[in-house]
Amino acid sequence: MAEKTLIIYKPDAVRRNLIGEITALFQDRGMKMVAAKLGWYPSEFWEEFYAEHKGKDFFERLVNYMSSGPIFITVWSGDNAIAIARQMAGATDPLEAAPGSIRGRYGLCMPMNTVHCSDSIEAAEREIALFFKDDEIFEW
Numbered sequence: 474m475a476e477k478t479l480i481i482y483k484p485d486a487v488r489r490n491l492i493g494e495i496t497a498l499f500q501d502r503g504m505k506m507v508a509a510k511l512g513w514y515p516s517e518f519w520e521e522f523y524a525e526h527k528g529k530d531f532f533e534r535l536v537n538y539m540s541s542g543p544i545f546i547t548v549w550s551g552d553n554a555i556a557i558a559r560q561m562a563g564a565t566d567p568l569e570a571a572p573g574s575i576r577g578r579y580g581l582c583m584p585m586n587t588v589h590c591s592d593s594i595e596a597a598e599r600e601i602a603l604f605f606k607d608d609e610i611f612e613w
């Protein structure tokens with residue numbers, strides 16, 4: 474079975490109507506979208522989602538930002554999907570991201586870096602399960 478990864482289009486991406494453009498970039502690279510939905514999650518959810526960052530000085534800003542508006546949540550399938558998504562997203566900080574990357578092109582500043590991509594197979598499995606049931610993911 475092809476590798477799967479979770480890609481979240483963060484509130485700044487949805488607010489600026491970037492869903493179509495970002496989706497086209499991943500599709501052009503050969504990735505296949507196998508699940509998608511719009512959602513809006515409260516700060517308590519993001520405190521758990523980003524638990525590894527608890528205690529860092531940006532944690533509260535990150536949680537406030539992620540709960541500030543709707544997000545577009547997607548699962549993508551393909552060989553090396555995790556590495557490809559992260560390469561296309563670019564460095565975490567938009568100021569350090571390559572100009573051709575998604576964050577280099579659309580990112581504003583931290584924490585508003587436009588997309589979140591799972592960083593390992595274990596993280597992808599955990600994160601996908603937080604948003605989607607098995608029967609909401611379609612192999613095609």
Ligand code: CMP
Pocket residue numbers: 526531534535565583584585586588589590
């Ligand atoms: P993401 O890839 O979703 O993983 C953790 C998020 O925390 C990151 O993108 C940014 O949105 C945010 N983040 C990481 N480091 C910082 C920082 N130094 N200042 C503000 N936000 C950060």
